[in-house]
Amino acid sequence: MPLAATALVAAGGLVASLAAGCSDGAGAAPKITTTARAGIAPTPPAKGAYFGAWVPPAVRGAATRTPSSTASGDASGTASGTPSDTSPGTSPGKDADKPGMAPVAAFERDMGRQLDIVQSYRGWKSDFPSGLDTSVLNSNRYLLLTWAGADTKEIAEGKYDALIRARAKAIKATGKPVFLRWSRDMDRTSVKDRVHSPADFIAAWKRLRQIFTAEKVDNVAWVWCPTARGFGASNAGAFYPGDDQVDWICADAPPGADYEYRDMSESLKLFMQWARGRHKPIMIAEFGVPKSYGQRRAEWLRAATKALEDPQVKAVVYFDSDEQAEDARDKRRAYSVTGDTHAVSALRELATTPYFNPRNLPVTSGG
Template identity: 75%
Template sequence: MGTALLVTAGLVATVAAGCGDGAGAVPKITTTARAGVAPVPPQQGAYFGAWVPPEGTGRPTASGSPSASDAPSGSPSGSPSGRDAGKPGMAPVAGFERQLGRQLDIVQSYRGWKSDFPGGLEESVADGNRYLLLTWGGADTREIVQGRHDALIARRARALKALGKPVFLRWSRDMDKPSAEKRVHSPADFTAAWKHLREIFTREKVDNVAWVWCPTARGFGGVNAGAYYPGDDQVDWICADAQPGGDYDYRDLSEALKLFMEWARKHKKPIMIAEFGVPKSYGTRRAEWLREAAKTLQDPQVKAVVYFNSDEQAESARDKRRAYSVSGDKRAVSALRELATTPYFNPRNLPVTSGG
């Protein structure tokens, strides 16, 4: 299975614009990633993935990232990938896949800056026919440039190299948020730290990692999120986190992404939407939102989408505006299943079942 994934990834190193259901053409897409070793974009369509929290976790960690502890194992019957359900951390993923009626292309995990990885979940994902999207927390950018974390970075680089499978690495996401300013300091400090990390990974000869740069979509409206961009030669995928936000009664994904997409058009890079979700506060309109989102995301430059199937950002049990899990909402599950099984979001032509 893993070999098949590598073969698929190795088909192209540069990808011409796809033909996403009538969407307009975009410039030729390029990546610095090594085809056949690191993840590269599909020739047509977009990978579909998700963040599925481990069982027994709920609140975000102090760093703002979800807990990455391993979930109890178990094998939900009827899962399209039931043989993987018993692997460490994979039971919730297999259960979510059963609801969707297909296997995920991408499984996301979150790790803090000082966390050891890969852990059980990451190793389980790499052991199968899925891409790992590892979201790694940030640290003080000036300390990184000064070399104070070089030993830690080198250890993590060697660990990912030893994993021996393609990995999306999303380091210090949402760096444009005001809450991150104390450790990020400035765009110049961030880009210098990014380049320092890449230098160490290059020194360690890590070539199975694709670098994903990911601010918030909202940051292209207020603060200048684009100022944090390290450059086309430093980034493999450009990305945005595009949750609607708790201050909107209703907001289409197209509205949330508009300014980011306008910025992204200027760069010949594949786009990943790494955290999108429909709030429970939208009630019966959740299915409508997801169907409209499916249209928005069928864009020839969008090459990966990752659903945030979690309520852990909610400030309380009553906070429905920051709760995104579709589990238990039959209409929302059905609409997300429609999105996930649309041929555009199944570029590897994985088997589709009835789901549920």
């Protein structure tokens, strides 16, 4: 299905909307709307959800991923405003020689398909696009640019206007659709010193959007992303800037290191209840199954597949990394599936399920 057909344009092309149906076990989702411009900024697929991942860059001297599939083929992109479908008969892997793309291509071979979304993390003062960013933008994958935050009061007061304007111009200059996830996990107590309060965060968010609007940056979809856990004891919803300020609502949803075992449906439950009141597509931008789950990792991933087949969920991004682990013995914060045959197979099943392949990208057989 051509990606251009995955969004319906209304109100002079400024608002994309689509009616979400129901899937087995999922409640009715609201009609989905976004301020992003179809064909210019990322918009949700009409059916199903994009599949993406964060794959850390290769570390010199470290062991490299050994793909479970040896298939290779074309993954080149086009110059149009949205990623195009891969031609029949092609398969992921060719972009491995592009800057930053070797680990991504290896992960794609494990998954048996090309990613829809590749995530990239950038610091508040870091320049972008990076080499990886440019490689993704020049392919037929979406870039999910996760941009760190700064002191919200200083942003709202205008201290960083020049920096924000420079980043806005840089994104505009790419001419490609970009997911922008700014200051994720703003509800965590560990960042309270710079986030201050929900009101301060919202003021800073609006300042960014005002500058991007002034610079006429139309190729960005704004992704608001607290933690799923924040909808429990704390009030993550208080940080929501408003439907007119957000294109995608999002949550980071690792099971939590304080649980021996926890299904993804439990991790997402309170967030999904809150999200039903928003007419927005949902992105799960960081999810992963801990290595501490051992032989139950595959079981967890298969249950997660069912939980994520929700009509409002339009993008899922696996966190294929161990970087959050405190040390080599910390398996509760290690999520990479590399070397775990059963986990790779189960994640591959998720990735190649039609619901998570809305562009009908070619699927390769297991190796």
